[in-house]
Amino acid sequence: MLTEKLLLHVLMVLAPVLSYGFFFERKYFSSFPYLWGALQSICAAFCIIFAYHDGGLFWDLRYAPLILAFLYGGKISGGMVLGTILVCRAAYGGEALVFALLGIVLAALIPFLLSGIFMDYHPYKRVKMAMITGIWPIVVQIFILLSFTAYSSEINSSLMDTIFRLLTFGIIQVLGIGTAARLNELIIERSLMKKEIQKAEKLNTMGELAASIAHEVRNPLTVVKGFLQLMQKDDKDQRHPYIPLVLSELGRAEVIINDYLNFAKPEFKQLEHFSLAQILSDVCVLLNALAVKQGVELKREGAAEALLLTDRNQLRQALVNVIKNAIEATPSGGTVTVSLSLSGDQAVVSIADTGKGMTPEQLSRIGTLFYTTKDKGTGLGTTVSVKIIESMQGKISFKSEPGKGTEVTLKLPLHKKMNISY
Incomplete structure (x- = not known):
């Protein structure tokens, strides 16, 4: 009977995820923390109302919406669900009320601590983290159960049977959280895919x-x-x-x-072998005058040697655009550091500045058409640079924090010459 009841609760846990994905598929869960928190609070309340009462304990999946609210919605959503669970459980009362409320607060501790960094991880890792986090309430419940038993001095033969039920309950809870987390990731992935499709359509139209x-x-x-x-x-x-x-x-x-x-369409008119380190040195020498004029120190680091096979002029243009943007974004007295390193079969170029940085919203729009953070400019320079690097089978990424500066990382495939002797 316990298993059937908990499986019904799994459907309750999945209901907010499916509802949110159906009506608000274009927004992340953290975009509407109050809505996400309200949906999960309703779910938690229903889990408690329709709990399976056996052996003096309430068996339900109230902690599943609590974990999902904290991890995907943030502290606001999680706080709403935590408050709902505390109120609902207090309404039931009982001899072990104090222990139950303490257990709820302890169960929310780990999701609360993870809520600020959870979305920074890879989607598959987020699912695993959510499932592992689902184990924590089980540990808390076992600890609270043992504490209450010791406090009431009622140790009996049913204690081990209760712990065994807790383990069964834990397995269902972890699987339920994992399923809900996976559905969340599919909703996020679909939202990102739609944005990429829209972006690709705009880029294609602009290209034509x-x-x-x-x-x-x-x-x-x-x-x-x-x-x-x-x-x-x-x-x-x-x-x-x-x-x-x-x-x-x-x-x-x-x-x-x-x-x-x-x-x-970037035209690679002349493919040739050349040293990336030499290109970087040439570009730094070229832009050093601009850096001096702006009162910025342009530093070149890294002694790695990287041989590429591509259009030298196109790559030079992309590097000039990126480094020039870094210099212009850095106030007088700041530093722009250009470094080169190797990572497997890729050359990694890092351009880091000590400028004003960008907000997450600004960072998400970098590389899109006609978007620029400068007072003057068309925004095409960065877009062209991204297009050139991607056409070279490379990758370009941006990392920035307001007040600390921006770091642009370019990864380009290395080319190794084969010396054949007869």
């Missing part, structure tokens, strides 16, 4: 647009620029002092158009 208009716009710009250069040569008396400014702005327009073209 860039490819169709870039050549048409660049041709008349080239003609205008050519005639202005001829006028500048003939203007020996400098009767037209604004020509250099116009040429400068035309050059800037050409750079933006080239960025659109690279975004649409």
Whole structure:
């Protein structure tokens, strides 16, 4: 009878997850902590109301929604469920009320401590952590049971039978939490997948647009620029002092158009073997003048040698964009550190600055079209850099914290030359 009742409670535990996923599939659980907490509180209340009473104990899965609320919804959601369980259990009263309330508080301790770091882990690891956390209330219940037995001096033969039931109850609870956690991860994964699909559609549309208009716009710009250069040569008396400014702005327009073209489809015109360390040194020398002008120290670290096979100029452009952004984001007196290391069959380039950093919301939008944290800029530079690195079968990631700076990590596949002798 106990097993059947607990399996019914498993369905109660799954109900909030399915309801949330159906009505709010585009939002994380932590986005609506009060809603998530309310759903889990209702679940916990139903578990207590429909508990199986046997041997002077209440058998239910009240701790499953408590754990899920803390881990996936945060401290607000978990606090709501904890309060609901305490109130419901207090309403039942009983001789062991104090011990029961103490056990509920202790059972919430581990989920409370994990709530701040839980979502930072990999999805599969989160499921395992949730299941392991489900063991903690069992340990607490056994401890409380033994304490109450010692306090009441009523040690009898049914104690071991109760502990055995606790173990059976624990297995069902852990499996129930694991199932609910897995469903949570599927909802999160589906939400992320929809965002990626929408992002890919926007990028594809923008790429097609860039490819169709870039050549048409660049041709008349080239003609205008050519005639202005001829006028500048003939203007020996400098009767037209604004020509250099116009040429400068035309050059800037050409750079933006080239960025659109690279975004649409990076062209690797010349594949060659070269040293990544040498490219980094060249880029640092090139941008050192900008760093000095901004009052920023540009440091180059790491003596690793990495041989790549790709388009040198495209990679140089991506590195210039990323390092230039780091310099511009760093206040006077700050430092930008460019380091190179090896990790397996990959070269790892790290560009870390001591700038103002970014919020999680800003960080999530980095690399998207037309988004920039700078006052001036189109946001295309970072997008193009991401596109170039990904086209080279590499990966680029961003890590930032407000007030502490930003770190950009580029991982590029190494190329090893084979020396064959006959």
